[in-house]
Amino acid sequence: MESLENKIFSVSEFIYLLNIGLKSSKAKIIGEITEMKVSSLGHVYFTLKDEKDGAVLSCIIWKSRYNLYGIKLETGMKIMASGYPEIYAPLGKLSFIAETIEPAGEGELKKQYDELKKRLSEEGLFVDERKRSVPKYSQKIGVITSKHGAVLADFLNNIGRFGFKIKMIDSRVEGQEAVGDLLASLKTFKKQDIDVLVIIRGGGSLESLMPFNNETIIREVVNFPVPVIAGVGHHKDEPLITFAADVSVSTPTAAANYLNQSWEEALLLLERYERNILGRYEDIFENYKMIENKLRVSLQIFQSSLSGVKIALGDYLIKTFSGFKLLLSAANEKLAQSEKIALLNNPERQLKLGYSIAMVGSKVIRNTKDIEIGEDFDLKVSDGKIISKVKQKI
Amino acid sequence: MIKDAKNLNTNLKRLAEITEWFDDQEEIDVEQGLEKVKEAVSLIKMSKERLKEIENEFEEIKKEIEPKDE
Numbered sequence: 001m002e003s004l005e006n007k008i009f010s011v012s013e014f015i016y017l018l019n020i021g022l023k024s025s026k027a028k029i030i031g032e033i034t035e036m037k038v039s040s041l042g043h044v045y046f047t048l049k050d051e052k053d054g055a056v057l058s059c060i061i062w063k064s065r066y067n068l069y070g071i072k073l074e075t076g077m078k079i080m081a082s083g084y085p086e087i088y089a090p091l092g093k094l095s096f097i098a099e100t101i102e103p104a105g106e107g108e109l110k111k112q113y114d115e116l117k118k119r120l121s122e123e124g125l126f127v128d129e130r131k132r133s134v135p136k137y138s139q140k141i142g143v144i145t146s147k148h149g150a151v152l153a154d155f156l157n158n159i160g161r162f163g164f165k166i167k168m169i170d171s172r173v174e175g176q177e178a179v180g181d182l183l184a185s186l187k188t189f190k191k192q193d194i195d196v197l198v199i200i201r202g203g204g205s206l207e208s209l210m211p212f213n214n215e216t217i218i219r220e221v222v223n224f225p226v227p228v229i230a231g232v233g234h235h236k237d238e239p240l241i242t243f244a245a246d247v248s249v250s251t252p253t254a255a256a257n258y259l260n261q262s263w264e265e266a267l268l269l270l271e272r273y274e275r276n277i278l279g280r281y282e283d284i285f286e287n288y289k290m291i292e293n294k295l296r297v298s299l300q301i302f303q304s305s306l307s308g309v310k311i312a313l314g315d316y317l318i319k320t321f322s323g324f325k326l327l328l329s330a331a332n333e334k335l336a337q338s339e340k341i342a343l344l345n346n347p348e349r350q351l352k353l354g355y356s357i358a359m360v361g362s363k364v365i366r367n368t369k370d371i372e373i374g375e376d377f378d379l380k381v382s383d384g385k386i387i388s389k390v391k392q393k394i
Numbered sequence: 395m396i397k398d399a400k401n402l403n404t405n406l407k408r409l410a411e412i413t414e415w416f417d418d419q420e421e422i423d424v425e426q427g428l429e430k431v432k433e434a435v436s437l438i439k440m441s442k443e444r445l446k447e448i449e450n451e452f453e454e455i456k457k458e459i460e461p462k463d464e
Contacts, residue, residue: 299452299456302452303452306445306448306449306452309402309406309441309445310442310445312406312409313406313409313438313441313442313445316406316409316410316412316413316434316438317434317435317438319413319416320409320412320413320416320430320431320434320435321431322416323413323415323416323417323419323427324416324427324428324430324431326416327416327419327422327423327424327427328424328427330422331422331424334422
């Protein structure tokens with residue numbers, strides 16, 4: 001290979017070569033902004049000054065990056081920029097291309113945090129009315145976190161065996177470099193079929209939690225199509241994502257427990273229902289037994305009444321026959337009595353005793369005036385009649 | 395079931411009326427008495443047949459309810 005020392009470059013070629021080398025010289029630089037201007041295209045040109053010896057460095061942050069971090073640069077602000085140096089060929093000037101910017105020092109960070117919190121709060125992004133409830137029995141879970149470290153393990157160890165379908169996107173979660181990853185993950189999950197999105201990481205300093213105070217990310221979370229659970233560490237200044245998320249918990253374990261909750265409650269309910277159903281079934285069984293016993297008694301009563309009817313039928317037969325016999329004997333008695341009376345009153349019986357009946361034609365002679373002297377009459381005796389004549393009436 | 399069989403309960407009521415008629419009888423009316431006897435015998439015959447049917451049906455039902463008791 002030809003030595004670079006002997007190669008003759010054009011200016012442009014050499015600058016190009018230098019820039020290849022410079023791009024690998026990534027660095028984080030801290031300094032105070034002394035000059036600043038925004039180009040018509042939205043790119044920001046600023047100068048960082050060393051606070052000790054006044055050394056200066058020209059810096060550029062492209063519009064897309066500048067907007068991503070939501071930090072409004074101002075002269076006098078102390079910031080930390082990460083990026084790489086580059087020579088701008090048309091001017092032959094070296095500039096630091098900032099890929100990320102963040103306020104430097106707790107004071108500046110806190111100021112930025114407070115300002116953003118106030119602004120978004122006034123806009124109504126953090127109000128409870130806006131928050132959506134996580135659907136009960138959610139199954140399709142999207143998780144954004146780093147696959148490195150204990151956070152994911154904590155979450156997976158605590159999520160219950162309720163048939164969850166968990167999709168995970170690995171994302172950096174610390175420092176300004178995480179903003180791009182988080183945004184890309186949010187956009188990916190936006191298009192996927194999930195019931196709830198979980199964003200988790202461990203606790204950290206305000207500085208390390210900066211991505212979770214990023215305005216663009218906050219707005220993505222607020223407008224996310226399904227409810228978002230944020231489990232983003234503990235800090236006295238809570239990351240703004242915790243206010244923006246629909247549900248905020250302090251740890252990955254708590255996020256897992258939150259998702260378990262409705263399923264665990266359902267299990268408890270099922271157990272209670274099972275107990276109730278068994279209890280009710282026993283009651284029904286007892287009632288059935290009681291009804292069965294009552295039915296047995298009713299059957300016996302019915303059987304007795306059938307016997308009663310049988311006896312009654314026999315009684316009616318006896319009563320009817322005896323009633324009729326009585327009637328017959330009464331009739332017989334009456335007939336006999338009548339016969340006796342008739343017999344007693346039969347005139348022929350008197351004739352046999354020696355009495356006779358005197359009759360003129362068919363008329364019985366009861367008095368002397370019933371016949372005249374000399375008139376014939378029949379004298380009826382037991383075996384015939386004697387024709388007689390009246391001689392004298394006395 | 396017998397075609398002319400009346401309701402068993404109605405039959406029993408009628409039989410009670412017939413026996414009461416005999417009990418209350420003051421004037422001797424043998425002709426009417428004989429008619430009552432004929433009616434009573436006919437009712438009793440029909441009722442016994444109906445009763446037998448009911449008893450048989452009842453035994454069948456009882457068997458269904460208490461198969462182990464049999």
